[in-house]
Amino acid sequence: MSFPWKPALAALVVLVCIVGGVFFFMQSRPIAVTVNGQHIELGDGKNIEAIIQAGYATPKTGDFVAVDGEVLEAGKGEAFTAYVNSKKVDDPQTKLSAGDIVLVSDGANTMEPSQDTVETVPYEVVQEGNGPLHVIEGEGIDGSKTTKVGDISGKTFVEDIAPQNPVCRQYYPDTGGEKVIALTFDDGPWRDTTEQVLDILKENDVKATFFTVGNRIDDNGKALVKRAYDEGHQICTHTFDHASGDGKGVDLGLMSAEQQIEEVTKGYDAIREAIGADPSTVIRTPGGNFGAEVQKNLAPHISAEIGWNIDSSDWRLPGAEAIAEQLKGAWPGAVILCHDGGGDRSQTVEAIRDAIPYLKEQGYRFVTVDEMLAYPAKAEG
Known part of the structure; x- marks a missing residue:
């Protein structure tokens, strides 16, 4: 009797042997x-x-x-x-x-196995220098203190991991003698006033920085903020409602950490909705109150906080001439505080109408806060 499948089986056996041999060779081959x-x-x-x-x-x-x-x-x-x-x-x-x-x-x-107790060591914001420009550098990371008690030895060992502290670097810009100044406006947008300010800036071909109050960016406010943005001015937040409520309208430090953060992030949201782009993370706090706790709470949400070294005192309503005189006393690297909102700012309008052409005649160039931040820090001492 013949078995026609036998040749096929034999061929299969041969193939398996060949494949196995190749596999064995590849496995034993040095690498x-x-x-x-x-x-x-x-x-x-x-x-x-x-x-x-x-x-x-x-x-x-x-x-x-x-x-x-x-x-x-x-x-x-x-x-x-x-x-x-x-x-x-x-x-x-x-x-x-x-x-x-x-x-x-x-x-x-x-x-050895141990019983561990872990305590958090909060980070702090380290203060460096003085000046109107306050730049947050580095990320804050909490440290820890771990106490280990050995299950076998009974010994106690304490392991400390130091916190990573961010730095609030406060400084004056070193413009190298270049006659640049940063003109800033708080508390807007404000019906009529902000528009007049923008008209004067446009007429003189100068740039400014607006620290806006978020809840004032209503329908009319959106148009004003969008116009300022489109004309090349820097748009920043001055918080959402100027620290009203627990902050008594002037100090974020009186508010909880959550409230402080909300003031800033809601301020960003209002600007974003108005300009259709991500806002600057440079801010100005109400009253310039930027203490250590506020710095720590806001550090993850901002890049810088901006003070001033020339207060126009326009908020006192001393008269347009007095305000203009303050502005005319500017020097290279000065950050000037004015207001386009928060009340009757007609004196401010008249003051900048007088002071801006004068300063330009003296060779000054008006820059945004971001442009001022690009200058290095002036050496102290």
């Missing part, structure tokens, strides 16, 4: 890897264990230690520390591939 900077070839056992057994790395086993680092049992820690292509691996059987870069070093110590 080139780099171990601790040395180029080597691994044959059988292409893994961390093979590297150690072949003597290409001779890691020392770590110890079993107490919470304070004292050795309780030598050689009872981790057998090795290994990285494959910068990724940490713990299994000695980790399979390696040709071209892998392997680092093998001594094993880490193993610490």
Whole structure:
């Protein structure tokens, strides 16, 4: 009796043998890897264990230690520390591939189990320098104090991780003698007044920075803010409602952290809706009150807070001539405080109508706050 399937079966057996042989050959074929900077070839056992057994790395086993680092049992820690292509691996059987870069070093110590108590160490904002420009630098990250009590040794160990403190760098700009000044307006937009201010700025081809109050950006206010933005002026927030309520209309420091943040973020939202773009994260706080707690609470939300070194005193309504005289006394790098809102600002309008052409005749150029921030800090002393 003949079995026609026998030749096919035989062929299949041969194919399996060939495939198996190829697979065995590929598995046993040496691969080139780099171990601790040395180029080597691994044959059988292409893994961390093979590297150690072949003597290409001779890691020392770590110890079993107490919470304070004292050795309780030598050689009872981790057998090795290994990285494959910068990724940490713990299994000695980790399979390696040709071209892998392997680092093998001594094993880490193993610490006894412990009872841990963790306390948060809050970060603080560090104050540096003086001046009208207040720039927040760095991210605030809380530190910690961990108290460990060893289950075996009974020892106590305290581990401190210092907080990462951001810096509020306060400074005067060093313009190198360049006659630039930053003209700023608070408390707008304000019907009629803001429009008149914008007309005067346009007539004189100068730029200014407006610190707006968010709840005043109503339908008419949106148009005024959009016009100011389109004409190249910098639009910033002076908070949403000028710290009303708990802030008594003048001091964010009297408000909770949540209220402070809301004042700023809602102010941003009002500007964003008016101009159709993300607002500047440069702000001015009501009353210029920018104490340490306010700095800490607002630091993640702002890039800078802007004070002033020339107060036009227009809020006192001393008369247009007196306001103009204050402005005419400007110097290179000065930040001037004026108001386009918050009440009758007709004196301010008349004052800038007089002072701006005068200052231009003296060679001054008007810049936005962002442009002033681009100048380096003046050396103290």
